[in-house]
Amino acid sequence: MSDEQELGITKSKEYNTGEWYAEVVRKSGLANYGPEGMSGFIVTRPRGYALWESVQNFLDSEFKKTGVQNAYFPLLIPESYLEREKDIVEGFDPEVAWVTHGGHEELEERLAVRPTSESIIAPYMAQWVRSHRDLPLRVNQWASVIRWEATETKPFFRTKEFLWQEGHTAHETRDDAWDETMTRLSQYQSLYEDALAIPVLRGAKPDHDKFPGADTTTTVEALMPDGKSVQAGTSHYLGTSFAEAFDITYTDEAEDEQPAHTTSWGLSWRSLGALIMTHSDDQGLVLPPTIAPEQVVIVPIWQADTQEKVLDYAEGIADELEDAGVRVELDDRDERNPGFKFNEWELKGVPVRFEIGPNEVDDEVVTVVHRPDGETVELDRENIAEGVQEQFDEVYAKLYAAAEENLESNVREASSRNEILGTIGQHGGYVKAPWCGDESCEEEIKDQIAAEIVMVPLNDEDAEIHDGEDCAVCGETADETAYFAKSY
């Protein structure tokens, strides 16, 4: 295969989103599929893992500022532990990978590769919590989990093994635990809006779609360009049900024993899927400067007689940017022409390109090109490190504005079953409709066009409540607003 074929994206984002996405992931060097016979597994290459590290750094820092400590619990969980919380085991049993042998011996009890860790973390929280002085208790784990789903692999979106963090906390009161649930949801929102340039909606999952055993499952939802919603992070208020199942109790100030209120919250590398899908285009990957592994690529353009002066100038700029903490790459390869380099770095998603030829040297400027819209700006050589930060901000703002425009123009209202079906069928996106709260009304929509209720607005937020109107599907009295959408 020639380099040119390997570099070009051949599928269209607009008309063939699935294959386009797979091509961008592979050709921009983010991930490969797993070995033959291991569908559902991917190999995360350095460029892809660097994005995950950026997500980790952002969240880990926010978590630590707000009282969370990291810990590590065993990868394997005895089957009897999973069974202790029957709701969990019912939720995950069909998706568990089971270890049955250790070396040449068959195990007495088979062990689950963790699908989530509530059932092994809760018993330890029960040991560690004795008095109200031990609360709140907050632990987080960065780990891989396995859920054996037999669906088509889509890197970062749908994989049997995925990387995530799972936080688990215990509190004295319902209010404390609810505040915790909201704190983590806000941090997830901030990751998307402040680092990944993706606006999100906040809401709760319908009761029939909650995390098994949870009192309330809250979610941030991101709208993809193909009109489908991504569940982009979830934060669960678990009430006292886990505490009661696992004896997480504390003595209060009056020396009475009380069950703790617990939460759990998780965000996975699906966030990378949303990132890639949202911003990238038919030239390849597009990344916001906040998390791009290289924020600037410098492409020097020379002839034999100008090579030395162009390269000297370019190196000086690269050094200055690096000293200022900018992630910069100087592409001084001799065997490639500038056009080839432009294409390659566009494919790889570098948000800002500096083009430097003899004219730029003479005029003491650099030519700056934005990814993805190709906007070109001339920047003074002086104070280049400050100047480039403004360019980063502009690129970020453009990416965010485009995603926001997509979201805002794709939340529509409907007041009848046919209107829901027609609107989603024609436009995709979200359709808000009054809803009675009954799962069967969602089923009717799901059966027709595979759309579901991805969220209902949270009561404590500025949400439009259709209280007292008629359910758009069955006509009974509605008491909430449902957001219907097709979903990843």
Add this chain to the structure above:
Amino acid sequence: MSDEQELGITKSKEYNTGEWYAEVVRKSGLANYGPEGMSGFIVTRPRGYALWESVQNFLDSEFKKTGVQNAYFPLLIPESYLEREKDIVEGFDPEVAWVTHGGHEELEERLAVRPTSESIIAPYMAQWVRSHRDLPLRVNQWASVIRWEATETKPFFRTKEFLWQEGHTAHETRDDAWDETMTRLSQYQSLYEDALAIPVLRGAKPDHDKFPGADTTTTVEALMPDGKSVQAGTSHYLGTSFAEAFDITYTDEAEDEQPAHTTSWGLSWRSLGALIMTHSDDQGLVLPPTIAPEQVVIVPIWQADTQEKVLDYAEGIADELEDAGVRVELDDRDERNPGFKFNEWELKGVPVRFEIGPNEVDDEVVTVVHRPDGETVELDRENIAEGVQEQFDEVYAKLYAAAEENLESNVREASSRNEILGTIGQHGGYVKAPWCGDESCEEEIKDQIAAEIVMVPLNDEDAEIHDGEDCAVCGETADETAYFAKSY
């Protein structure tokens, strides 16, 4: 159980090292044992995990400065992949945890929970390397691995699941790959000597004890206070054997196809075991300030009439240290007396304690107490953030010097079988002896006192070579120097 019993270490480091170690790990809050029925697994609590994060930060930064990128490969490896490199499968087959079922289905091929990842990383390196321009290729993975050994659990030292990093690289030439092997060994040495306050010895494993398939296995070895050696990190030059088994080839400048020279190198949370074992004492955990989660604890000492002025003064100091980047904890709990707090923070391994009473406030000083030797120093309130750094350096130097003294006084020479046995039996530590290179001579020693050859000095280092002398065990001609020791 009263707090006092829970806080005190009851076993002696000198006379009952094993139980003392387990008690320090548990009571200082580093780790708990895994669930019933899961011997060999541990739960790493936040204080323990914070130490692992320090090790990660140190090494990850060194790796990235020297061309390494992180990646992530599947947790599960098909059996046929392991079998492709027969040396690996022979080495690990008895220790593999096998996944045989996904959900309710039995898998067609069983999958190993990774015991190490050469067999799944190498085929991808083969895909990614085409030309000499793709070399060197360096990937590292932070991950958990499982080796199903049926031995007694010793947290961080011997666990069925452990956390580690494994680096894998490919190079054009033997020299490049050997340099890589040495670079990583030096970074491991630096972790121990510059961050963990533990001097180490560098060497190679005897041929019969190499990593399966390796050309040379190099090691850093740390001497524990009980006279046993810990294999504290290993770096393997793999020659071209993995490249040949997995087709990692490149075209050189003359367009000829060549096998790559590869390396792998790994360091696990055993480093934490060595850290805890080396410095801690009968009062509990001892940590160097470089990696302690809290570097300074401030214990205010007040009566009712001095409480306000003491606390104000202490808070001012805590704020100033925090602003200067010092990890500081102000223990202003009302319900505990200072003596209780001293004991608790000593148990938890905080290297520097500030005692602040009314006298300190009046004199504008703080009383500083070093852990572990209790040395007391008075420090001026002015420039406290600079002053405390000197205290950190002093504490570090004391810890290092004690470990160095232990190492230096426990490398002895022997020239006969009985001298080896007697010296190790009486003193522990290392015994250097001329060795013919034959495994059977090691076996003779091993059978008698469970000591083995933990390393032979590397030829390119300033090592005493007993070339031409008689092997201390069999009397044949020796061509190397063996370091015998009991080993963890």
